[in-house]
Amino acid sequence: MTALIVDDVTKVYGEGHTEVRALCNASLELGDNEFLALLGPSGSGKTTLLSVIGGLLAPTSGTVTVGEIQLTALSRKEQTRFRANRVGFVFQGFNLVPFLTARENMTVMAPISDATRDEIEARTDQLLEELGLTARRDNLPEQLSGGERQRVAIGRALVSDPDLILVDEPTASLDTELGTQVVQLLASEIKSRGKAGIMVTHDLRMVEFTDRTVRILDGELLNG
Amino acid sequence: MFIAVRDIWRSKLRFGLLGGAVGLLIFLLLFLNTLSATLLGFFIGAIENNSADVLVYEATSRRNLQASRLDLSLLDEVAAVPGVVAAAPIGELTLTAAIGDSLTDLSLWGVDLAGPGRPQPIVEGRLPGPGEVVVDESGVSEGFEIGSTITLVASGQELEVVGYVRDRRYAVVATGYLSFDEWVAVFEAEFPGTPVVPLSLIGVETAEGEDPAAIGERISAAVAGVEGLDRKTGAAGTPGVDSISQSFALIVGITFGIVVLVVGFFFLILTVQKLRSFVTLRAIGTDTGYLARSLVIQVVLVVLVGSLLATGVLWAATLGANPAFPLAVDRGLVVTVTAAVLVSSVLAGVLSIRRIARANPADAAQGLH
Ligand SMILES: Nc1ncnc2c1ncn2[C@@H]1O[C@H](COP(=O)(O)OP(=O)(O)OP(=O)(O)O)[C@@H](O)[C@H]1O
Ligand SMILES: [Mg+2]
Numbered sequence: 132m133t134a135l136i137v138d139d140v141t142k143v144y145g146e147g148h149t150e151v152r153a154l155c156n157a158s159l160e161l162g163d164n165e166f167l168a169l170l171g172p173s174g175s176g177k178t179t180l181l182s183v184i185g186g187l188l189a190p191t192s193g194t195v196t197v198g199e200i201q202l203t204a205l206s207r208k209e210q211t212r213f214r215a216n217r218v219g220f221v222f223q224g225f226n227l228v229p230f231l232t233a234r235e236n237m238t239v240m241a242p243i244s245d246a247t248r249d250e251i252e253a254r255t256d257q258l259l260e261e262l263g264l265t266a267r268r269d270n271l272p273e274q275l276s277g278g279e280r281q282r283v284a285i286g287r288a289l290v291s292d293p294d295l296i297l298v299d300e301p302t303a304s305l306d307t308e309l310g311t312q313v314v315q316l317l318a319s320e321i322k323s324r325g326k327a328g329i330m331v332t333h334d335l336r337m338v339e340f341t342d343r344t345v346r347i348l349d350g351e352l353l354n355g
Numbered sequence: 356m357f358i359a360v361r362d363i364w365r366s367k368l369r370f371g372l373l374g375g376a377v378g379l380l381i382f383l384l385l386f387l388n389t390l391s392a393t394l395l396g397f398f399i400g401a402i403e404n405n406s407a408d409v410l411v412y413e414a415t416s417r418r419n420l421q422a423s424r425l426d427l428s429l430l431d432e433v434a435a436v437p438g439v440v441a442a443a444p445i446g447e448l449t450l451t452a453a454i455g456d457s458l459t460d461l462s463l464w465g466v467d468l469a470g471p472g473r474p475q476p477i478v479e480g481r482l483p484g485p486g487e488v489v490v491d492e493s494g495v496s497e498g499f500e501i502g503s504t505i506t507l508v509a510s511g512q513e514l515e516v517v518g519y520v521r522d523r524r525y526a527v528v529a530t531g532y533l534s535f536d537e538w539v540a541v542f543e544a545e546f547p548g549t550p551v552v553p554l555s556l557i558g559v560e561t562a563e564g565e566d567p568a569a570i571g572e573r574i575s576a577a578v579a580g581v582e583g584l585d586r587k588t589g590a591a592g593t594p595g596v597d598s599i600s601q602s603f604a605l606i607v608g609i610t611f612g613i614v615v616l617v618v619g620f621f622f623l624i625l626t627v628q629k630l631r632s633f634v635t636l637r638a639i640g641t642d643t644g645y646l647a648r649s650l651v652i653q654v655v656l657v658v659l660v661g662s663l664l665a666t667g668v669l670w671a672a673t674l675g676a677n678p679a680f681p682l683a684v685d686r687g688l689v690v691t692v693t694a695a696v697l698v699s700s701v702l703a704g705v706l707s708i709r710r711i712a713r714a715n716p717a718d719a720a721q722g723l724h
Contacts, residue, residue: 178720187638187717208642214716215640226635226719230365231358242357243641271365287639299720 134295134327135161135184140193142179142350153179154190155350161295166321166328168338171347177331178223180347181297184329185220186213198294215243219288221317223299223331225280227272233283234259234268237290244291251290258286262316278309285317289324296321296328302337314340358636359649362629363656373621374657377696378664380614384607384692385669389682391603394527397493398599401464401525403590407445407471407558408567410589411574414582418592420447421526424553425581432578438562438570443470445556446538449528450545453506454498460528461505463488465538472558474532480518483533489518494529496679505531510544559583614696618654619703626650626707633711638719647708654704655697662693 142154153176161167171177182188184195186202195202197217205213214220227236234255241251259265262282272280281301288296301317302310314330318340321328330341338344346353363370396403402410402420411433416423427444434442446465451458466472468482474489480501483489490499499505505514514533524530533541542552561570567585574583584592591597626633633646669684676682 182717182720185720187720211637211640211642213640214638220639220720222635222638222719223721226631226638228358228632228635230362230629230632235357235361239358239636239641240639242645243639291640 132163133160134163134165134198135159135329136194136196137180137184138194138196140180140183140190140195142176142183142188143191153350154183156193157347157350157352158193159345159352161327161329163294163327164322164325165343166318166330166341168341168344169329169331169347170333170335170338170344171331172333175347176350177347178299179350180352181220181299181329181331184295185218185297186210187220212245215240216245216291217293217295219291219293219296221281221284221288221296221298221301223303225272225284227280227283227287229272232269232271233264233275233279233286236272236283237286240287240291246291254290254292255286258289258320261320262286277304278313281305281313282316285313285320289320292324294326296326298328298330300331300333302332302334307336310334311336356649356652358646359652359656362649363653369625370653370657373618374660374664376617377614377657377661378668380610380617381658381661381665381692381696382668383610384614384696385665385685385688386672387603387607387610388688388692389669389685391600391607393681394603395596395599396522397524397527399525399590399593399596400491400522401462401530402586402593404522405558405586406473406475407443407586408561409439409559409571409574409583409585410445411442411557411559411571411578411581411583412589414575414580416582417594418582418584418589419594420555421449423555425555425557426551427554429554429578429581430557433557433559433574433581433583436570436574436577438565438573439559440562441470441560443467443472443558444535444554445472445558446535446542446552447525447555448538448542448545449526450541451508453508454503457498458508459497461499461507462525462528462530463538463541464525464530464532465535465541466532466558468534470558471560472556474518474520474523476520477518478521480516483517483537485534485537486513486515487517488514488531488533489520490516490532491523491530492519492521493524493678493681494531496677497529499529499531507541507545510541512541512544557581611695611699615699615703618657618696618700619706622650622654622704622707623710626710630710630714634714634716635719637711637714637716643708643712646711650704650707650711651701654700658693658697658700662689662696665689 137159140157144151183190237255241248259268314337413423430442449462452461501516503516539552561567571583666689673682
């Protein structure tokens with residue numbers, strides 16, 4: 132089974148002389164339970180690709196299919212529901228809500244997810260345990276270290292039990308040791324739950340935790 | 356609910372300050388309303404709460420009873436108008452009175468103690484006999500207490516206070532009520548040699564079930580040179596009432612506008628400050644409606660807390676109230692003002708909701724800039 136099909140996607144930002152071609156005819160397939168590393172220099176279109184896959188950004192042309200859902204066919208409302216239930220996004224800048232505790236940053240999914248509050252709460256507590264955050268669950272983001280924040284963001288992406296996890300540069304603001312730990316944890320969470328995942332990185336050492344590597348350069352995917 | 360309450364809980368100081376500011380402004384609204392009602396009551400209470408159903412003015416007096424002079428002979432003409440049960444003379448004279456060591460103004464009303472215009476109800480004491488007077492209870496602050504003796508300065512006549520009526524001041528001056536004959540004697544002593552003592556008004560009692568305003572019109576039509584008005588119209592038509600009401604309406608309106616602007620701008624500032632969180636929440640699948648509801652909940656909580664606070668302050672202020680400055684927590688007023696502030700503040704919150712709706716969830720992915 133394929134978890135994701137990106138078919139001939141092009142994304143152009145702006146128009147006229149400010150036009151930026153961030154993705155050019157990108158095509159990609161991802162199997163169930165496959166964890167892929169997306170490698171590329173700054174500005175190559177990595178975040179743009181994840182945003183298109185995650186239903187945040189409409190492609191200029193081409194189609195994206197996650198599971199059996201074709202994203203380009205979704206209404207705005209359906210897109211919102213898709214984001215709440217079918218993908219987990221770990222953003223480049225963590226993006227935790229500053230006035231919510233570590234635990235609340237994860238249970239915030241309860242009112243918007245299709246899962247019940249009880250399910251979300253149970254999964255939250257389990258994830259906090261697995262991510263080593265139980266002792267920090269009632270701390271606000273400002274009271275957490277960079278690694279802890281990153282782990283909370285990972286927890287939030289997993290808590291609604293999506294089939295596809297998108298992770299943008301999880302190690303960018305962490306030192307090597309901490310970065311390795313976080314990626315290891317992320318890989319084991321994805322693998323143990325049988326999910327598909329894409330991790331953007333430009334750190335080659337992180338590649339060993341993934342199944343496959345795809346490179347991107349100036350918006351073009353170089354498979355293999 | 357969840358996000359709204361957590362947000363307030365984690366920014367107690369900010370929301371507390373806003374709640375406090377809204378509370379003070381709502382208190383100001385309540386206070387201004389009470390003040391305007393009190394002031395108007397002091398100005399026209401004697402007309403608005405008169406025991407006569409219809410008051411007959413001299414037509415050219417422009418509803419100013421101090422300019423209204425009627426001849427006693429008109430009494431029978433008015434009494435003869437269909438629908439009129441009884442007609443009685445009302446005389447008003449403002450003069451200087453000495454009470455204790457101090458001099459003060461007193462608006463003295465001569466009325467038929469058993470007819471329309473009589474001082475009724477007597478809230479304490481009894482109706483006046485010869486040489487006696489009942490006063491409006493707010494006059495206590497000027498020294499007009501039951502048992503005290505008023506000396507009319509020009510004539511040297513003395514009157515003893517034997518009872519109180521309520522909400523019957525006139526022209527912001529303390530009022531006293533005594534029988535019409537006594538009043539005529541006072542008038543003649545004040546103006547020795549006056550050829551005729553004029554009436555100020557004629558008080559009319561209308562038949563059961565008749566509309567006083569209609570009877571008033573009937574009197575105006577039937578009797579030459581007079582204008583009959585129900586007491587509400589007479590009170591509202593008193594020169595000066597309009598400008599007092601309008602001034603207060605303006606101040607209340609401005610204050611109201613300030614409350615709404617404060618709430619609206621505060622939430623807009625907070626929204627802009629928290630835009631990154633809102634963008635993130637939308638990116639992870641929160642719909643705008645949920646965020647809008649949570650903002651509305653916050654607005655409602657802030658206004659309700661403010662209103663509670665205002666009511667508390669007003670209640671504390673009533674402890675210092677007295678008949679000279681009556682102050683009370685009027686539940687209807689509190690509810691009306693709160694509801695009005697609530698509705699307008701929620702509408703002002705739409706500014707913030709629009710800002711949230713306009714934000715692009717895709718921005719969440721673009722990381723730290
Ligand atoms: N909203 C936007 N409007 C216009 N251009 C944009 C926008 N977002 C990104 N771009 C441009 O698109 C290109 C790809 O951006 P993208 O963010 O996908 O790169 P990236 O590979 O994630 O880079 P980084 O490693 O620095 O995060 C860049 O040239 C960028 O300047
Ligand atoms: Mg990026």
